[in-house]
Structures are given as C-alpha cells and as structure tokens.
Amino acid sequence: MIRSMRRERRFVTALFIGPALAIYLIFFIFPAIQALWTSLYDWRGFTEDATFVGLKNFSEMSRDNQFWASLGNTLGIVFFGGLAVFALAFVFTALLDSHFKGRKFFRAVIFMPNVIAPVALATLWGFIYNPRFGLLNSFARALGLEDLAITTWMAPDTIYWSVMVALVWIYVGFYTVLLMAGVDKIPQEMFEAAQIEGASGFQIFTRVTIPMIWDVIAVGVVLWGITALKMFEFLYAISGILPPRELWTVSIYLYVMGFGKRDPIFRLGYATAIGVALLLVVIVFIILVRRLLRREALEF
Amino acid sequence: MKRFRLLTLAVLIAVVAALVPAAQAQEGVEIKYWSLWNEGEPAAELLKSIAADYQAASGNTVNITFAGREIVTKLRTALNAGEAVDLVDFDAPSLFGALVTGDAPLVMDLTEALAGPAYGADTPWSEMFVPGFLDQYKMETGETYFIPYQVITTAFWYDQRIFDEAGVEAAPQTWDEFIAAMDKIKEAGYAPLTQDAQVWFYNLMWFYLLSARLNGPGALYAAAADETGEAWLNPNWGKIIEMERQLWEGGYIIEGAEGFVWPAGQQELALGNAAIELCGSWLPNELKAIVDEGFIWRMFPMPEVEGGVGTINDAESYLIGWMVMNDAPNPDTAIDFMKFATQDEYMTRMAADTIEMVSTQGIEPPVELIDMAAHFESAETFFPPYDNVNADYPDWYTNVLGKLHDDAFFGRITPEEFMQQMQEQTAAHWAEQ
Known part of the structure; x- marks a missing residue:
C-alpha cells in the first residue's frame, strides 16, 4: 500500500517536474554543453565546416590584450558600479523607510528607468552628455560653472566613468525597491524596541535593518553581479554606431568577434570561448559572494 | 451514350481545372x-x-x-x-x-x-x-x-556658402592648401572641421586616405600582410599621425568633437557650425532633413601630400x-x-x-x-576603402589598427610609439594565426 502510494507520488512529481525539466535541459543545459564543444573549434558559422583546435582559443584569449581590457571594464562595472548602486540604494532605503509623504511616488520615480528600453535611455544620456548643447553642460553654464560646462563627458578619457554614472542611475531604483521589500517584512516592533532603547536612526539602520535584510542583500549582490558581468545593451546603444573601445565589456567583445558587426569578423569558435570564460567568471563571482555574505539566517 | 459523353466532359473539365493552377504556378519562380x-x-x-x-x-x-x-x-x-x-x-x-x-x-x-x-x-x-x-x-x-x-567615396564635404564667406576660392589640392583654407575658415568664425570622433572607423578614414596619398594605394594592405610587422617602422606612418595630430593641436577640429556621440559631429556640419567633414558620400542623404534649403553641397578628395606616391586622381570607390x-x-x-x-x-x-x-x-x-562625379571622371585608379584590410584582415583591422590608431589620433601615444606598437602587435597577430 505504502509502496504503491510512493510510486504514485513519484509519478505525480515526475509529471509536474518533467516538462519544465525537459525545457530546461533542451534550451539551457544542452546549448551550454554545445557551447563548451564549440569553443574547441575554429568555426565561422556559415557552413558546418569547423576545425578542431582543442584549447587554442583559450590560450589565444590569455594573450589577447583586448579581451583583458574588456574584462577589466566589466569588473570595473561590477565593483565600482556595484558600490555606488548599493550605497545609493541603502541611502534611498533609509530615506524611504522614514515614511515621509510622497514615498510611493519617489519609489516609482527612481524605479522608472528599469521599465524603459535601454536604447531609449542611451539616447537620453547621449543628449545629457552632448558637449555642445547637452543638458549637463547647459545646466553648468546656467549656474556659472564655466569650467564644468566645457567638460567633454564622452571623450575617450571620461566616457567610461560618465557611462558608469548613467548605469548607476538606471539600476539604483531596482535595488532600492529590492531592499525596501526586505525592510517591509521586518516587524514594526523591532524598530519600536530599538527606539525605546534610545537607538539613533543610523544605529537602527545599521544594527536592526541591515542584519535583518542580510539575505535580501546577498541575493541583490548576486543579481547585480550577474547583470553587470553580462552588461551589453545600454553600452552598445549609447554611442550611436559601435561603442568606443573604452566601453567594450566582455559581452560586447564577444559580439564583435563572433557576429561580424560592422566588420566581417566571424570567429564563432573564439567568441564562444569568450562566452565560456564569462560563464566561469560568473560562477566564481557567485561562489565568492555567497561565501563572503554567508550569515546565519535570522527568523522573525 | 449521352450520359457517357457528359461524364467524359465533366472529367475533362475537372482535369483541366486541376492542371490550370499548376501551370500558372510553374510560370514564375x-x-x-x-x-x-x-x-x-x-x-x-x-x-x-x-x-x-x-x-x-x-x-x-x-x-x-x-x-x-x-x-x-x-x-x-x-x-x-x-x-x-x-x-x-x-x-x-x-x-x-x-x-x-x-x-x-x-x-x-x-x-x-x-x-x-x-x-x-x-x-x-x-x-x-x-x-x-x-x-x-x-x-x-x-x-x-x-x-x-x-x-x-570618402571625401571632404562642405557647404559652398562658408567657403565663399571665408574667401576660399578653390578646393584644396595639397595638404598645405588644405591647412591654409582651414585657417581662412577659422578667421571667418567657423570651426573648420567636424568629426564624429567616437566612431573609430571614422577616425581611420584620415589614416587610410593619407596613406593612399603618401604611400600609395595598397601600401596599408601590404603593411597589414607583413607578418614581421617591420613595414610599420617606415617613418611615413609616423608622419601620417603627425598630420592627424596637427588637426587637433592646430584647433581645426570643432571643440568637443572627441566626445561626439554619432551623429552629433555631422549635425555640426548641417547646422553650419563647422565647415567640413571627412565622411562617406552617404552624408548628403543622411543630412538632407537637417540642412537648410540654401545648403550647397560640395566635395573634394583627400589632397595630395608633399613627397607622396599617390595622387589626387587615385579615387576610393x-x-x-x-x-x-x-x-x-x-x-x-x-x-x-x-x-x-x-x-x-x-x-x-x-x-x-x-x-x-x-x-x-x-x-x-x-x-x-x-564634384564626386567629376572626381570619378578624372580618376586614374580606383582603390577600395581601408585598402581592403577590413575585408581580408578584419580581426587585425579591428583589434590592432583600430585600437592603436585611436590611441595615436587622440594623442595618447606618440607617432613613434604608434609605429613601434604597430610593428609588435602586427607580428604578434600573425604569430597567433
């Protein structure tokens, strides 16, 4: 009887999990394995003719200055962009947590860039940074800040950091909302108890709020890492035709090398090897973050 | 018998009806x-x-x-x-x-x-x-x-009205005449040149056209194909970079151009803030909605360079x-x-x-x-854009030439460093093949 029930349960479980598992295997796991295989070939992708080259693509990548420069740009976004995004998200969370009037409106405003297409945002920031009639320089000129008003924000020396500011502006809303969702789950009594004990607002935020949303922070950092490591659309769109090299991330470099954008470089095997390397970087990042942010879960 | 005839007729009509669409479908592919x-x-x-x-x-x-x-x-x-x-x-x-x-x-x-x-x-x-x-x-x-x-073709595009106002009577035939014309334009209160400088292959237009005038068409291709990279130690490559830097250092390029997000640079030409742009002949079409009705489109090819092998009658097509x-x-x-x-x-x-x-x-x-038609009319030879290195050596073109040229174009490396690094990285590129 028990055996029969178990068998039935297994069947029902398989019935529910099966289709999803099949889709996952076909559309995610199989292509991932195939990508590993493709990365071992010299292949242009127009025909099935491909030459097995073993680990040559990876060894070439290790000597490819442009790959390392692109990886440096990517990691810069992960770390410096991440620091700015989370610092601001914490500030906004603390401010919004004070329940001032217009809280929901402000939350909606800072979240808004997340619902706008990256191409539209890129166009907007292109206008903001235009050195001749851009919003930023015009504003500085109106304030009499002439030194600032002649800054060329998108020049090769400044473009990376200018675009970083735009990226922070785009993503800070999402992470603020994420952190606030965690804060909203904290029982009100916790804050009241801290206030009765005489804790300041800062102390409450650092000693009560942050420890109690630690799991949300950990998830947020992992999400940011994955987003930043794969960063592509906004950087690609902001520069009109093809992003300047100063903005090339690993994803953009992969696209340049594999997809013949502007110039007919069709090194699909090499591009796939770059993709495999990026996957490894993502895995290492997740493992590191999970270890660094590991805490005993608080139950409340 | 009558029934048989009717039946035969019906069958024939059915067969013809079935065949007609098939015949029509086969008529065209x-x-x-x-x-x-x-x-x-x-x-x-x-x-x-x-x-x-x-x-x-x-x-x-x-x-x-x-x-x-x-x-x-x-x-x-x-x-x-x-x-x-x-x-x-x-x-x-x-x-x-x-x-x-x-x-x-x-x-x-x-x-x-x-x-x-x-x-x-x-x-x-x-x-x-x-x-x-x-x-x-x-x-x-x-x-x-x-x-x-x-x-x-890639050439210099301008509005005749600005040239008239500045007193530039004829399109420059030599680099010195080009600089002199730009000096006059500057004196007339216009920025002589605009450049969508964030687009690295627009910046490279200067390089391959100057190479065609100084070294002759095909020289860039030959240097790209030199597996030792030694061809890049020819001082002419450094001279081209010096000429490009002259444009920035002489204040000929419009202020802020190094940060122009395309099409901001070409819009400066359309709006009459800058006099000339080096660009493809698609430019009049791209700017037709922005230029005013009186805009008089003119063009001249890359001028000749003193001591150069190439002539103004080598036309890029x-x-x-x-x-x-x-x-x-x-x-x-x-x-x-x-x-x-x-x-x-x-x-x-x-x-x-x-x-x-x-x-x-x-x-x-x-x-x-x-003007482009006249240029083609007088052309003695035609050569491909970028000396065809973008077609035959696209990886080298993008990751070696494109990268190092931008470094030199913006003054981050000297002409000598450009030549040296081109030699080393070209050799390294070929060693990977």
Missing part, C-alpha cells in the same frame, strides 16, 4: 533576396518597386527581406537553419569578408553572366558598368563574384552590390533580376532617390554629388 537596407529607406522602396516591375515583366517573384546593416550576421543564422537564399546585397568588404574567404567561396562566379547580354540588349552586361568597378573585386584567378550597383549564393535555388532568375535592375531607368532612379552615385555608365549624378 520566386527568388529570395536579402538586402542591407531597412524597410522605409529610399533604396528599399526603390528595390520593392523594381521587384514589382520585374514580376510584371517576367512573372517571377522577388521576395525581399530587408535585414538592415547586420544582414550578414542574420544571413549566417538563416543559412545555418537551412534557409535557401538566392541573392544578397551589402558593401563589398563585408560580403567578401563573410562569403569569399578561404578556398571555398559561398557565392557563384558571375563571369559568364557578365559576358552574356544585358537585359533587353545585345551588348554584354559587363559593358554597362563604369570601367574599373568590376575589376576592383575580380579575383586573381579571374572569377567575379560581386556586381556593384551603388558607389560611395566603396561599392555596394549583389552576390548570388552558391546553393541558390534559382540562380538564373537572380541573375536575370540583377540585369533587370541595372537598366538605365532604374539606375537613374537609384541615383536620384538615394542621392548616391551608381555603378553603371551614363547615369546623371545627383546634384549633391556633382
């Missing part, structure tokens, strides 16, 4: 044509119109996919998925770089088709084209894979045209359509609607490109 244009662009609208006329004339259908400038990338996916494509069009370097590399080209040799008659004529089709254009992409082994229909896929289901119809489309009637409309020069002879150029 459908070719699949992938084009670089986007839906709505003047060239796309014209191609649709030509396809409709061709269908009316031949009964064949031309099914056009307007794939945009990423056509080759999309074509690769389609070919991988087993889709059969007859005809493709794009710029020559991109098509050659994608479809004619290695020992097995993916496209057909069209030599025989060119020797055959033009559409509705007795003369060979090849004779319709401006001499030199077909030869530009003829293989050393004799095959012709590419049929051009549009011709672009950047060709856009067709290739027929090797496994095209209907190659003869694809060829027939190309012949139909290159008739004078359509080439005249191509020139007028797209504001571009066309590849066939005897077609009136658009008024904006009168």
Whole structure:
C-alpha cells in the first residue's frame, strides 16, 4: 500500500517536474554543453565546416590584450558600479523607510528607468552628455560653472566613468525597491524596541535593518553581479554606431568577434570561448559572494 | 451514350481545372533576396518597386527581406537553419569578408553572366558598368563574384556658402592648401572641421586616405600582410599621425568633437557650425532633413601630400552590390533580376532617390554629388576603402589598427610609439594565426 502510494507520488512529481525539466535541459543545459564543444573549434558559422583546435582559443584569449581590457571594464562595472548602486540604494532605503509623504511616488520615480528600453535611455544620456548643447553642460553654464560646462563627458578619457554614472542611475531604483521589500517584512516592533532603547536612526539602520535584510542583500549582490558581468545593451546603444573601445565589456567583445558587426569578423569558435570564460567568471563571482555574505539566517 | 459523353466532359473539365493552377504556378519562380537596407529607406522602396516591375515583366517573384546593416550576421543564422537564399546585397568588404574567404567561396562566379547580354540588349552586361568597378573585386584567378550597383567615396564635404564667406576660392589640392583654407575658415568664425570622433572607423578614414596619398594605394594592405610587422617602422606612418595630430593641436577640429556621440559631429556640419567633414558620400542623404534649403553641397578628395606616391586622381570607390549564393535555388532568375535592375531607368532612379552615385555608365549624378562625379571622371585608379584590410584582415583591422590608431589620433601615444606598437602587435597577430 505504502509502496504503491510512493510510486504514485513519484509519478505525480515526475509529471509536474518533467516538462519544465525537459525545457530546461533542451534550451539551457544542452546549448551550454554545445557551447563548451564549440569553443574547441575554429568555426565561422556559415557552413558546418569547423576545425578542431582543442584549447587554442583559450590560450589565444590569455594573450589577447583586448579581451583583458574588456574584462577589466566589466569588473570595473561590477565593483565600482556595484558600490555606488548599493550605497545609493541603502541611502534611498533609509530615506524611504522614514515614511515621509510622497514615498510611493519617489519609489516609482527612481524605479522608472528599469521599465524603459535601454536604447531609449542611451539616447537620453547621449543628449545629457552632448558637449555642445547637452543638458549637463547647459545646466553648468546656467549656474556659472564655466569650467564644468566645457567638460567633454564622452571623450575617450571620461566616457567610461560618465557611462558608469548613467548605469548607476538606471539600476539604483531596482535595488532600492529590492531592499525596501526586505525592510517591509521586518516587524514594526523591532524598530519600536530599538527606539525605546534610545537607538539613533543610523544605529537602527545599521544594527536592526541591515542584519535583518542580510539575505535580501546577498541575493541583490548576486543579481547585480550577474547583470553587470553580462552588461551589453545600454553600452552598445549609447554611442550611436559601435561603442568606443573604452566601453567594450566582455559581452560586447564577444559580439564583435563572433557576429561580424560592422566588420566581417566571424570567429564563432573564439567568441564562444569568450562566452565560456564569462560563464566561469560568473560562477566564481557567485561562489565568492555567497561565501563572503554567508550569515546565519535570522527568523522573525 | 449521352450520359457517357457528359461524364467524359465533366472529367475533362475537372482535369483541366486541376492542371490550370499548376501551370500558372510553374510560370514564375520566386527568388529570395536579402538586402542591407531597412524597410522605409529610399533604396528599399526603390528595390520593392523594381521587384514589382520585374514580376510584371517576367512573372517571377522577388521576395525581399530587408535585414538592415547586420544582414550578414542574420544571413549566417538563416543559412545555418537551412534557409535557401538566392541573392544578397551589402558593401563589398563585408560580403567578401563573410562569403569569399578561404578556398571555398559561398557565392557563384558571375563571369559568364557578365559576358552574356544585358537585359533587353545585345551588348554584354559587363559593358554597362563604369570601367574599373568590376575589376576592383575580380579575383586573381579571374572569377567575379560581386556586381556593384551603388558607389560611395570618402571625401571632404562642405557647404559652398562658408567657403565663399571665408574667401576660399578653390578646393584644396595639397595638404598645405588644405591647412591654409582651414585657417581662412577659422578667421571667418567657423570651426573648420567636424568629426564624429567616437566612431573609430571614422577616425581611420584620415589614416587610410593619407596613406593612399603618401604611400600609395595598397601600401596599408601590404603593411597589414607583413607578418614581421617591420613595414610599420617606415617613418611615413609616423608622419601620417603627425598630420592627424596637427588637426587637433592646430584647433581645426570643432571643440568637443572627441566626445561626439554619432551623429552629433555631422549635425555640426548641417547646422553650419563647422565647415567640413571627412565622411562617406552617404552624408548628403543622411543630412538632407537637417540642412537648410540654401545648403550647397560640395566635395573634394583627400589632397595630395608633399613627397607622396599617390595622387589626387587615385579615387576610393566603396561599392555596394549583389552576390548570388552558391546553393541558390534559382540562380538564373537572380541573375536575370540583377540585369533587370541595372537598366538605365532604374539606375537613374537609384541615383536620384538615394542621392548616391551608381555603378553603371551614363547615369546623371545627383546634384549633391556633382564634384564626386567629376572626381570619378578624372580618376586614374580606383582603390577600395581601408585598402581592403577590413575585408581580408578584419580581426587585425579591428583589434590592432583600430585600437592603436585611436590611441595615436587622440594623442595618447606618440607617432613613434604608434609605429613601434604597430610593428609588435602586427607580428604578434600573425604569430597567433
């Protein structure tokens, strides 16, 4: 009887999990394995003719200055962009947590860039940074800040950091909302108890709020890492035709090398090897973050 | 008996009715044509119109996919998925770089088709084209894979009114005259040059055109192919960088240009803030909605350089045209359509609607490109854009030349460092192959 029930349960479980598992295997796991295989070939992708080259693509990548420069740009976004995004998200969370009037409106405003297409945002920031009639320089000129008003924000020396500011502006809303969702789950009594004990607002935020949303922070950092490591659309769109090299991330470099954008470089095997390397970087990042942010879960 | 006759008649009618649609379907075939244009662009609208006329004339259908400038990338996916494509069009370097590399080209040799008659004529089709254009992409082994229909050139574009105001009486023929003209323009209160400097291959236009004047057409290609990289130690490469830096350091390029997000640079030309831009002949078409009615489009080619091997009569021709896929289901119809489309009637409309020069002879150029037509008229040789290194060595072109040229163009490295690094990185590039 028990055996029969178990068998039935297994069947029902398989019935529910099966289709999803099949889709996952076909559309995610199989292509991932195939990508590993493709990365071992010299292949242009127009025909099935491909030459097995073993680990040559990876060894070439290790000597490819442009790959390392692109990886440096990517990691810069992960770390410096991440620091700015989370610092601001914490500030906004603390401010919004004070329940001032217009809280929901402000939350909606800072979240808004997340619902706008990256191409539209890129166009907007292109206008903001235009050195001749851009919003930023015009504003500085109106304030009499002439030194600032002649800054060329998108020049090769400044473009990376200018675009970083735009990226922070785009993503800070999402992470603020994420952190606030965690804060909203904290029982009100916790804050009241801290206030009765005489804790300041800062102390409450650092000693009560942050420890109690630690799991949300950990998830947020992992999400940011994955987003930043794969960063592509906004950087690609902001520069009109093809992003300047100063903005090339690993994803953009992969696209340049594999997809013949502007110039007919069709090194699909090499591009796939770059993709495999990026996957490894993502895995290492997740493992590191999970270890660094590991805490005993608080139950409340 | 009567019933039998009726039955026979009914059967005959049924058989004929069944056969008629089949016969009609066999009358015309459908070719699949992938084009670089986007839906709505003047060239796309014209191609649709030509396809409709061709269908009316031949009964064949031309099914056009307007794939945009990423056509080759999309074509690769389609070919991988087993889709059969007859005809493709794009710029020559991109098509050659994608479809004619290695020992097995993916496209057909069209030599025989060119020797055959033009559409509705007795003369060979090849004779319709401006001499030199077909030869530009003829293989050393004799095959012709590419049929051009549009011709672009890279040159200096300007508004005659600013030149008149500044007192520049004639288009510069030498680099010194060019600098003198820009000095006059500066004195008249205009920025002499604008540059979409964030686009690295726009910056490279200076380099390969100056190379064509100083070292002669083909020298850049030879230096790219030099596996030792030693060719890059020739001081002429440093001299080109010095000339480029002269433009920045002399204050000839409009303020802020190093941070222009395309098309901010060319808009400065249209708005009359800058006098000249080095760009492709697509510029009048791209700016037609922005320039005022009185804008007088003029152009001059890269001036000659003192001590240079190349002359002003070496003209860069950047060709856009067709290739027929090797496994095209209907190659003869694809060829027939190309012949139909290159008739004078359509080439005249191509020139007028797209504001571009066309590849066939005897077609009136658009008024904006009168100078370009004169330049081509006096041309002694034609050479491909970027000396064809972007087609044959695209990886090197993007990751070595493009990178180091921008470093030198913006003054991050000296001309000597440029030469040295070009030598080292070219050698390193070839060592990886």
